[in-house]
Amino acid sequence: MKLKIALGADHAGYEYKDKLIAYLIENGYECVDCGTNGPESVDYPEYASKVCELVRSNDCSFGILVCGTGIGMSIAANKHRGIRAALCNEPESTAMTRHHNNSNVLCLGARMISFERALELTNVFLSTEFDGGRHERRVEMLDKLF
Numbered sequence: 001m002k003l004k005i006a007l008g009a010d011h012a013g014y015e016y017k018d019k020l021i022a023y024l025i026e027n028g029y030e031c032v033d034c035g036t037n038g039p040e041s042v043d044y045p046e047y048a049s050k051v052c053e054l055v056r057s058n059d060c061s062f063g064i065l066v067c068g069t070g071i072g073m074s075i076a077a078n079k080h081r082g083i084r085a086a087l088c089n090e091p092e093s094t095a096m097t098r099h100h101n102n103s104n105v106l107c108l109g110a111r112m113i114s115f116e117r118a119l120e121l122t123n124v125f126l127s128t129e130f131d132g133g134r135h136e137r138r139v140e141m142l143d144k145l146f
Contacts, residue, residue: 006054008034008047013066013110048076063105070109098128
């Protein structure tokens with residue numbers, strides 16, 4: 001069964017989003033493009049919300065959000081109950097956020113990392129399993145915070 005990934009971006013991240021979608025489809029994933037699709041200035045919380053709703057409803061297994069730094073998207077995404085979004089810039093923390101936090105949304109900064117690094121982090125995020133065990137209790141605590 002193909003994993004279904006929701007992707008969203010603002011004006012600073014739409015080019016990475018589009019390239020990530022092409023790469024993911026080529027590699028057997030199903031993708032939902034939540035926009036934006038051009039350089040005109042937009043409000044990133046709208047796109048974070050679209051992706052998070054698809055992940056929360058279990059229509060998509062994971063979400064990927066891209067803005068200039070990744071910070072705004074991660075803040076917006078983490079406002080949604082049941083979303084555990086992580087801003088990642090290198091592979092080690094990307095793997096750990098899946099292993100220990102069962103993160104379900106990856107946030108990337110198109111102005112902070114190369115596209116090649118974004119691909120690497122996407123692959124790590126999507127291929128790393130949640131460890132469960134003692135971490136399950138902590139994830140449940142996170143989900144009860146609000």
